[in-house]
Amino acid sequence: MKLSVIIPVYNEAKTILEIIRRVKGIPYEKEIIVVDDCSNDGTADLLRENRAGMTALFHEKNQGKGAAIRTAVPHVTSEITIIQDADLEYHPSEYPRLIAPIVDGVADVVYGSRFQGGTHRVLYFWHSVGNRMITTLSNMLTDLNLSDMETGYKVFNSEVLKKIKIESNRFGFEPEITAKVAKMGCRVYEVPISYWGRDYSEGKKIDWKDGVAALYWIIKFNIFR
Numbered sequence: 001m002k003l004s005v006i007i008p009v010y011n012e013a014k015t016i017l018e019i020i021r022r023v024k025g026i027p028y029e030k031e032i033i034v035v036d037d038c039s040n041d042g043t044a045d046l047l048r049e050n051r052a053g054m055t056a057l058f059h060e061k062n063q064g065k066g067a068a069i070r071t072a073v074p075h076v077t078s079e080i081t082i083i084q085d086a087d088l089e090y091h092p093s094e095y096p097r098l099i100a101p102i103v104d105g106v107a108d109v110v111y112g113s114r115f116q117g118g119t120h121r122v123l124y125f126w127h128s129v130g131n132r133m134i135t136t137l138s139n140m141l142t143d144l145n146l147s148d149m150e151t152g153y154k155v156f157n158s159e160v161l162k163k164i165k166i167e168s169n170r171f172g173f174e175p176e177i178t179a180k181v182a183k184m185g186c187r188v189y190e191v192p193i194s195y196w197g198r199d200y201s202e203g204k205k206i207d208w209k210d211g212v213a214a215l216y217w218i219i220k221f222n223i224f225r
């Protein structure tokens with residue numbers, strides 16, 4: 001089965017070429033769709049100079065991860081779509097495990113969970129508490145028993161993904177897609193993944209405000225629709 005790998009990227013000049021190299025190295029037929037979201041750190045130039053073997057799309061102003069995925073989806077031509085963050089926190093060597101439930105015909109959507117025993121860097125305690133609260137609230141409203149709603153590794157049967165209208169521009173994407181997948185009655189699987197977390201000195205951007213925003217998105221997409 002062929003894979004489409006969507007890479008939304010904003011200001012990841014240090015890692016973008018390495019993540020593309022890793023994706024190209026996986027032994028599957030695939031297409032790579034990179035969406036640069038008006039980076040101002042040289043990421044866009046790196047993509048323009050190295051665009052062989054991929055579709056590179058460029059936003060003229062910064063809009064967010066959700067908007068970048070919305071731009072990419074119409075370019076998907078294969079059966080399975082993986083969202084791949086452009087930092088090096090999630091490793092493409094996990095693809096076989098991530099796609100297996102879809103290849104086997106039992107799942108429509110697969111989430112890679114950082115909290116099910118895979119190798120992971122030990123980082124911030126309070127982030128993990130926030131993460132659990134966010135996943136719990138989402139689960140209470142979707143009635144899905146996920147362990148990591150906010151994971152970057154989300155894999156879709158492409159037909160299912162194309163049916164979903166993505167409204168959130170920024171990190172509301174994660175709660176929104178989860179709410180919509182639940183409403184559609186998709187067959188959702190979770191698999192353990194490894195996580196090479198980064199700290200703030202290495203470029204980590206997410207902070208407590210994103211956690212509060214996530215609570216807002218969860219309520220908006222599960223209740224006010």
Ligand SMILES: Nc1nc2c(ncn2[C@@H]2O[C@H](COP(=O)(O)OP(=O)(O)OP(=O)(O)O)[C@@H](O)[C@H]2O)c(=O)[nH]1
Pocket residue numbers: 007008009010011012035036037062063064065066067068069084085086087089152198203204205206
């Ligand atoms: N298109 C787009 N992508 C973004 C934006 N902000 C972040 N991203 C990308 O979305 C992915 C996830 O963003 P991250 O900043 O790594 O978010 P995170 O993994 O939740 O948090 P940290 O890695 O801890 O900062 C990465 O590939 C980013 O490059 C944005 O404004 N637009």
Ligand SMILES: [Mg+2]
Pocket residue numbers: 085087089
């Ligand atoms: Mg990250």
